[in-house]
Amino acid sequence: MTLIKSISGIRGTIGGKPGNNLTPIDAVKFAASYGIWLKEYSKKDDLRVVIGRDARLSGEMIQNLVVSTLVGLGIDVIDLDLSTTPTVEIAVPLEKADGGIILTASHNPKQWNALKLLNEKGEFLNAEQGAKILAIAEKEDFDFSEVDDLGEIIKNDSYIDIHIDEVLNLSLVDAEVVKKAKFKVVVDGVNSTGGIAIPKLLKEFGVEVVELYCDPTGHFPHNPEPLKEHLTDICDLVVKENADFGIVVDPDVDRLAFISNDGEMFGEEYTLVACADYVLGKTKGNTVSNLSSSRALRDITQKHGGTYEAAAVGEVNVVTKMKANNAIIGGEGNGGIIYPESHYGRDSLVGTALFLMLMAERGGTVAELRASYPSYFMSKKKIELTPGLDVDGILESMASNYANEELSTIDGVKIDFAENWVHLRKSNTEPIIRIYTEAKSQEEADGLANKIIGEIKEIAGI
Structure with missing residues (x-):
């Protein structure tokens, strides 16, 4: 069993002894450390933090602990309950909040959970900020609020719908164009919040949706990392249903993979390539991915007359490089799409919309699209x-x-x-x-x- 403390948050397995695993005591300690840091960082007394979680089994427990800890520090909490990582990220600035915490272990199996920490822009903390939080946790020098100064809990379960509206309003997205294509798509939501968000989004585009593992029970039906060896069920179902393609997301919906119409993997590395191909075809600009991502993005970028840059591995490094190079789209080869017109975070809803637009305008099959890209x-x-x-x-x-x-x-x-x-x-x-x-x-x-x-x-x- 494991507890991993890093600049981006705390991640660990549920159960066991404090300090070695993600126990209730560890959840409280690191939530308190984040709250103390946020008070110092913002230099404000009236703080608001957005909290959301994926559907994993320990989510409600960890959520209750984190929310109560922040309230105990005098911080108001906007509780989105079941949500997605990109939904929390867009909610922070929309709510004019001072930060956010996403309770998810992303693609890790069900025994894992994590606290992912955001700043006031809804973006992941940088290395210096993360290090300060770890130092506060090490000292355990906490000062909680007196009874008259406790924070409040504001529940808001509308943000997945708000997120979908934000996607539909993007300048390169036109739901009416997609509706004419009359797509049929199979969705594997790995029984987490992608099973709520992705089918809802697709229906706004007039897509016929075949749901597979879209009940957000937290009982993952297969290893939740969207790799080929874990996705035999959806690959078979896409062919059986004669669907145009399949969509797979991880539990917190920041990684996006497609299944071609022939039941073969489109390739996680090519999710970003396809979305960038669509965006660059409409708007001249630059791209960024990390050093371990496919060269195919560089090829597509240069084909459209743009410049490609590579960042160190890690989402915060990609975002920093994107800002420095005015990249209009970027991300990671694990299926993470970062589209600044929406926000600086990996977002499977945005990626799905851009891919739908590409397919609707280009025509042909997804297998033909994949064959048209450089093969690596x-x-x-x-x-x-x-x-x-x-x-x-x-x-x-x-x-x-x-x-x-x-x-x-x-x-x-x-x-x-x-x-x-x-x-x-x-x-x-x-x-x-x-x-x-x-x-x-x-x-x-x-x-x-x-x-x-x-x-x-x-x-x-x-």
Whole structure:
């Protein structure tokens, strides 16, 4: 069982002993730390925080603990109850709130939960802010409010509908165009809040919806990470229903994957590629993804006359780079779409709308669309090193060995070759180097990874 404290929040497994797992005591401690930090950061007395959760089994318990802790600090809470990560993100500025907390462990299995922390813009905290909250938690120097100064709870269960309205009002979205296409779509909501939000959104576009695992019970019917090996049910159902395509989201609805009409994976890496293709076809501009995302986004961006930039891995890093480079769309290769006209956060509702517009205007099948994009294949491996080895030194040696290639060292070592690339990143918690490669065939991607692993072993003397 595990408790992971990081700058982006606290994540852990339910049950067990405090400090080792996400217990009620840990939930209270870190909610209090966030509240204390928010008071210092905002320099205000009358604070408001938006809270929402996915449907996982521990959600209501963690929600009650977090809400009560903030109220005990004299902070008003706008309680969205069952919601999505992007819904909470848009609710924070709309409510003129001072921050937000999303109670979700994203794609992790049911035994996990987490507190994801937002600032007043509805965006994830930066490293410095997160570090301050961890320091407050370490000291446990809490000062709670007296009885006359307790916060209030304001319940608001309308925000998924408000979120959908926000999506429908985006300048590049026209529901009437999509209605004419008369799409039929299968939705796998993994029995969480995507099962509420995505079918509602699709129906606004006149889409015939076939629901699969859309009852928000929190009993995930399969591993909730939207990878091919977990999605056999929807792949089969898309073919059986003769649907135009399938939509899969993770429990908190910030990762989006499509199933082609032939029951094959469209590919999470290509979710962002397709959405960017639509947006860039309408508006000239730049894009950003992280260093471990597919080169296909770069290709599509350059095809439309834009500039592509790569950020360090992590949503907050992608958002920072997007702002610096005036990117009009960006995200991560795990199916995360960030569209600044809406907000700076991964949003499966926005991604779904952009994809519907692309398909409605372009015509043809989803399988044909996928075949029209540059075809790349990824390999994701890791190498375990002996404790005590200088991992940073090993990465520096690899960078030196490939100094004549296009290099990035902002997050590990990324080596861009003419036809492929490799990204080496160390784990922060164990002596492991992760090796991601991409090439124009799976065999080539695996071969490059194995070659690099061999070179690392030689440097490490193992």
